[in-house]
Amino acid sequence: MADSGEERRAVIRQRLADGSLPRSRPSILAPANAVVQPMLTVGVGDGQPCSACGEPIGPQEIQLAYRYSATTRVVVHQGCDEMWREEVTRPRLT
Numbered sequence: 001m002a003d004s005g006e007e008r009r010a011v012i013r014q015r016l017a018d019g020s021l022p023r024s025r026p027s028i029l030a031p032a033n034a035v036v037q038p039m040l041t042v043g044v045g046d047g048q049p050c051s052a053c054g055e056p057i058g059p060q061e062i063q064l065a066y067r068y069s070a071t072t073r074v075v076v077h078q079g080c081d082e083m084w085r086e087e088v089t090r091p092r093l094t
Contacts (some may be wrong), residue, residue: 008053008080012087021052023088026068041065045077051082 008034026039032081032083042064045057062078076084 005079005083009083009087011054012052012080012083015052016084016087021084022068022074026066039067041067048075048076050075050082052076052079 012021016023042062043061044059045061047056047058048049048063049055050057053076055077057075057077064076064078064081066074066076
């Protein structure tokens with residue numbers, strides 16, 4: 001991950017601002033009794049880059065993967081997920 005929490009937070013803010021990191025969690029609208037794939041999976045890292053900070057998520061780290069559609073996933077470190085949540089709810093300057 002980036003060197004410090006503030007550096008990671010700055011990267012997350014930039015990605016939120018440029019739209020490369022969504023401002024919301026995935027939501028699901030499905031008819032009753034529909035079979036739906038999980039929107040969130042949690043496990044150990046597999047080397048994929050974190051969608052929030054850009055650094056690889058190693059096998060010694062917790063990885064969260066949010067599925068937005070069949071082709072769109074956001075994969076983040078556990079710590080980056082917490083920062084992402086904080087930044088999304090933080091009041092924005094207009």
